[in-house]
Amino acid sequence: MKLWGGRFTKPTDRLVEEYTASIGFDRRLAAEDLEGSLAHVKMLGRCGILPEEDVARIVEGLEELRRRLEAGTLTFDVAHEDVHMNMEKHLIDLIGPVGGKLHTGRSRNDQVALDMHLYLRREVDEILELLADLQRALVEAAERHLDVIVPGYTHLQRAQPVLLAHHLLAYFWMLVRDAERLRDARKRIDMMPLGAGALAGTTFPIDREFVARELGFARLYENSMDAVSDRDFILEFLADASILMMHLSRLSEELILWSSAEFGFIELDDAYCTGSSIMPQKKNPDVAELVRGKTGRVYGHLMGLLTVMKGLPLAYNKDLQEDKEGMFDTVDTLKGALVLFAGMIRTMQVRRERLARAVAEDFSNATDLADYLVRKGLPFRQAHEVIGKLVLHCVRRSRYLNELSLEEYREFSDLFEADLYEVLDPRRVVDARNVRGGTGTGAVREQLEKAKSWLADGSEAERRGRS
Numbered sequence: 001m002k003l004w005g006g007r008f009t010k011p012t013d014r015l016v017e018e019y020t021a022s023i024g025f026d027r028r029l030a031a032e033d034l035e036g037s038l039a040h041v042k043m044l045g046r047c048g049i050l051p052e053e054d055v056a057r058i059v060e061g062l063e064e065l066r067r068r069l070e071a072g073t074l075t076f077d078v079a080h081e082d083v084h085m086n087m088e089k090h091l092i093d094l095i096g097p098v099g100g101k102l103h104t105g106r107s108r109n110d111q112v113a114l115d116m117h118l119y120l121r122r123e124v125d126e127i128l129e130l131l132a133d134l135q136r137a138l139v140e141a142a143e144r145h146l147d148v149i150v151p152g153y154t155h156l157q158r159a160q161p162v163l164l165a166h167h168l169l170a171y172f173w174m175l176v177r178d179a180e181r182l183r184d185a186r187k188r189i190d191m192m193p194l195g196a197g198a199l200a201g202t203t204f205p206i207d208r209e210f211v212a213r214e215l216g217f218a219r220l221y222e223n224s225m226d227a228v229s230d231r232d233f234i235l236e237f238l239a240d241a242s243i244l245m246m247h248l249s250r251l252s253e254e255l256i257l258w259s260s261a262e263f264g265f266i267e268l269d270d271a272y273c274t275g276s277s278i279m280p281q282k283k284n285p286d287v288a289e290l291v292r293g294k295t296g297r298v299y300g301h302l303m304g305l306l307t308v309m310k311g312l313p314l315a316y317n318k319d320l321q322e323d324k325e326g327m328f329d330t331v332d333t334l335k336g337a338l339v340l341f342a343g344m345i346r347t348m349q350v351r352r353e354r355l356a357r358a359v360a361e362d363f364s365n366a367t368d369l370a371d372y373l374v375r376k377g378l379p380f381r382q383a384h385e386v387i388g389k390l391v392l393h394c395v396r397r398s399r400y401l402n403e404l405s406l407e408e409y410r411e412f413s414d415l416f417e418a419d420l421y422e423v424l425d426p427r428r429v430v431d432a433r434n435v436r437g438g439t440g441t442g443a444v445r446e447q448l449e450k451a452k453s454w455l456a457d458g459s460e461a462e463r464r465g466r467s
């Protein structure tokens, strides 16, 4: 007999039962479901809706279920469709018909919404911590390699040399925005839907503020129909996760390129790579590749839920059950990526000699030579042309700018003097850019300090939030 079987004359078709059940995946909400039920039943007692002795027995029963869940001895049955009815069935089996009073003034529609809010709030807090740890790994790597210069690219063509620290910190600031987005989304996750009932509220004199306080929610939904049919908070999470994965995917792509023989800028730790079943020499950057690849499924989950939502009339529709698997998978995918990335960054080796050679053997100092002529009075546009011709001259002769004689330079412009060679050194090129936000060592040191104080503020705010 189903918990809702009264109106039915036949058992559910077995295939229908399997098709409509969500217990296979929403069992992940079991702890939140119990937490929500405990707050709900305490409220029913406080408001005089249930006698205290019933409340005490139900609380005892729920606590026993929590112990069994933690011990891993709680079973789930597809015949009871979802986590909510499995739990209610367990409760009634355990304490008898009084367990059937738990669902007073409540519907699965507000119950499932509550579970999702509780679940996602906890996960977002964990994700924010993992994110901060990856940010710390980036800051540490930047600090360790403050003297290392790498080619900077535009169009994946050598552009201007930059500090490796500058390059890594660019990702730090992307992750700052990701953290800010998640913290902002958390405000909408931190909202309490219970009390909405099926859609219209309830006839019982419930105390929604009490439940919100018990569960630590900052706000309540002001409209019961909105409360049961809103999934914006999950969409925001999926959107934020998509952008975050996109950032990790871009960094993955760079680590993959940089660890190739063609670049040879870094070596990823053996512990973060795998081999080939046929080619004995291979060491593949699988973690970075998989993070790049798994970005696709996170985008997919965002598009999936947006599409589920787009035609839904108010209020609850069974379609909403499709909100869960993508959310769970996004949480798992994101947490896995963040943990592995922090380790990968902490253990990667930077090939300093290769990088020193790379930045010495290109034309990425050409802008600085043009700026040199500008400082001697030539309009920038003309300086650009002079240096362009010089580069072409070099390319045709397989030489670099620092290998030409002063006489050769003078054939292109008589503004050139012996001091021109000073501006060509990669270190000089980098340190000439000491403007705020630039790659000069001084500017990057300041940037590092800002990054560290951002991290310190974040953990300070978190400590305050928790206490």
Ligand code: ARG
Pocket (backbone or CB within 6 Å): 022, 026, 082, 083, 084, 108, 109, 112, 316, 318, 320, 321, 322
């Ligand atoms: N398993 C359902 C879900 O995940 C719970 C709510 C079901 N409500 C209902 N009226 N069928 O959405």
